[in-house]
Amino acid sequence: MVLTAPSQQRAWRRGVAWHRVAEGVLAYALAFAAGQVIFLGWGGEQWRPLAHAYWQFLFVAWAGIRLGRAGTAGLLCLVAAQAGWGTLQRQGFFAQDLQASGGLGYGAYIVILSIVGMALASYLDVLRRQRSDVRIAAIAFECQEGLLITDARGVILRANRSFLAMSGYAAHEVLGRTPHFLRAARSAQQEASDGPPPWPARQRQEWHRRKSGERYPVWFTCTPAMDSRGVVTHHVLTLTDISDWRRQKAQRRQREQAHRAALVREVHHRIKNNLQGVTGLLQTLGQRHPVLRDPITEVTGQVQSIAVLHGLQGRSRTDQVRLCELVQEVAAGVGALWGVAIAVQLPEDAGAGGLSCRIQPADAVPLALIVHELLLNAVKHGGRQYQDVQVTLNAREEPQQACLVVSNPGQWPESSSDAQVGLELVATLMPRLGASLALEQAGERAVARLCLQAPVLLPGWTDAAPESSRLAHEGAAA
Numbered sequence: 001m002v003l004t005a006p007s008q009q010r011a012w013r014r015g016v017a018w019h020r021v022a023e024g025v026l027a028y029a030l031a032f033a034a035g036q037v038i039f040l041g042w043g044g045e046q047w048r049p050l051a052h053a054y055w056q057f058l059f060v061a062w063a064g065i066r067l068g069r070a071g072t073a074g075l076l077c078l079v080a081a082q083a084g085w086g087t088l089q090r091q092g093f094f095a096q097d098l099q100a101s102g103g104l105g106y107g108a109y110i111v112i113l114s115i116v117g118m119a120l121a122s123y124l125d126v127l128r129r130q131r132s133d134v135r136i137a138a139i140a141f142e143c144q145e146g147l148l149i150t151d152a153r154g155v156i157l158r159a160n161r162s163f164l165a166m167s168g169y170a171a172h173e174v175l176g177r178t179p180h181f182l183r184a185a186r187s188a189q190q191e192a193s194d195g196p197p198p199w200p201a202r203q204r205q206e207w208h209r210r211k212s213g214e215r216y217p218v219w220f221t222c223t224p225a226m227d228s229r230g231v232v233t234h235h236v237l238t239l240t241d242i243s244d245w246r247r248q249k250a251q252r253r254q255r256e257q258a259h260r261a262a263l264v265r266e267v268h269h270r271i272k273n274n275l276q277g278v279t280g281l282l283q284t285l286g287q288r289h290p291v292l293r294d295p296i297t298e299v300t301g302q303v304q305s306i307a308v309l310h311g312l313q314g315r316s317r318t319d320q321v322r323l324c325e326l327v328q329e330v331a332a333g334v335g336a337l338w339g340v341a342i343a344v345q346l347p348e349d350a351g352a353g354g355l356s357c358r359i360q361p362a363d364a365v366p367l368a369l370i371v372h373e374l375l376l377n378a379v380k381h382g383g384r385q386y387q388d389v390q391v392t393l394n395a396r397e398e399p400q401q402a403c404l405v406v407s408n409p410g411q412w413p414e415s416s417s418d419a420q421v422g423l424e425l426v427a428t429l430m431p432r433l434g435a436s437l438a439l440e441q442a443g444e445r446a447v448a449r450l451c452l453q454a455p456v457l458l459p460g461w462t463d464a465a466p467e468s469s470r471l472a473h474e475g476a477a478a
Contacts, residue, residue, distance in 0.1 A: 031059035039086030064120035072121040146239035154178045168211035184209040268314035275307035305372035320358040334375045342389045358458045366429040382410035401453040410446040
């Protein structure tokens with residue numbers, strides 16, 4: 001019959017238990033036989049030379065070593081009963097004890113025998129428990145985490161197999177040194193002196209270096225071990241390799257960010273669709289009421305500019321929108337509403353920043369409305385009459401700045417306050433920092449120059465040509 005591991009263990013335990021029972025029965029039987037000879041005079045005169053009470057110390061010691069306190073106590077009761085009965089019957093070793101000393105010899109013998117037997121059994125019982133604790137501690141020491149035992153000065157006394165496998169060092173390369181040689185960042189002086197005294201009791205993340213030179217993150221814990229007087233005698237260092245944990249955390253963060261980005265794009269896409277529905281209703285309303293067509297068209301353009309912005313945000317991988325795309329889309333929408341061909345000129349070199357300057361998400365909606373109002377002002381004041389509205393976007397890397405120039409045939413009023421008429425919404429929406437608007441006259445053309453920089457524009461230029469191509473492709477597919 002083939003036994004599994006648990007079955008083998010149970011069979012082994014049953015074998016050990018029956019072996020201990022058999023040994024106990026033998027000890028009791030021999031002690032009983034000896035007691036009959038010593039205390040009750042069995043065997044007659046031929047066994048009298050050997051009938052001495054000290055023989056029972058042999059069996060009591062046997063019970064104390066092998067049978068524990070319970071087995072020893074039972075054997076002492078057996079010996080006390082035999083000796084007491086022999087004393088009362090005036091037989092055996094204590095036959096004259098009652099007459100000579102009133103039973104003092106019997107009492108002293110039992111007391112001494114009990115002290116010896118129970119003291120020996122108790123001491124060995126404590127020793128067995130300590131040995132079991134040591135065995136359990138040794139098993140726990142060889143756990144999956146790296147463990148180091150140091151003395152009070154920080155010198156490594158023991159290292160478990162998990163630590164040796166994790167660090168790549170052999171035991172003789174670790175014992176006798178302080179743990180500071182494991183850290184990845186250490187000075188030449190520390191390397192020569194093998195490090196300062198041990199780390200204080202705390203927990204933290206550190207970077208260590210394997211024997212091969214590879215750096216890896218560990219979660220480090222230092223716990224002091226104290227004696228009964230509160231004096232630190234050893235340090236227990238726990239080192240857990242968290243490379244896999246950090247990798248899993250980074251992957252989980254990437255998945256969460258991708259999920260969030262997808263949700264944000266979906267929200268922007270739905271807002272854009274709803275706003276486009278609103279613009280459709282407004283256009284229908286303007287057609288039904290020709291008298292209100294111009295103001296309704298202005299409102300339609302504003303709503304459409306916001307819809308364009310959300311459309312760009314829905315197509316982007318982030319909430320950030322490129323200024324060039326916003327200008328191009330808003331210009332196309334305004335031109336379609338008012339029947340004006342707006343010429344938009346963008347920088348040809350994407351690396352120079354023309355296609356890569358991104359707008360701060362918080363300023364995207366106000367900026368879309370500002371661009372719409374500037375284009376609408378140019379259309380209404382000469383652009384629609386002459387079919388001539390020009391938009392130019394210039395960008396510079398140093399300083400990182402982008403300027404939107406809108407021009408149309410016409411004249412700005414001589415008074416600056418009059419020139420602002422029609423641009424009240426622009427003045428209201430202008431960001432407090434990072435934006436400036438200048439109204440200029442260039443010959444027979446009225447020019448509005450909107451300059452943007454940080455914090456309206458995000459710092460740093462990036463190569464956006466691949467993304468621009470992807471967006472154009474998605475727009476064509478839509």
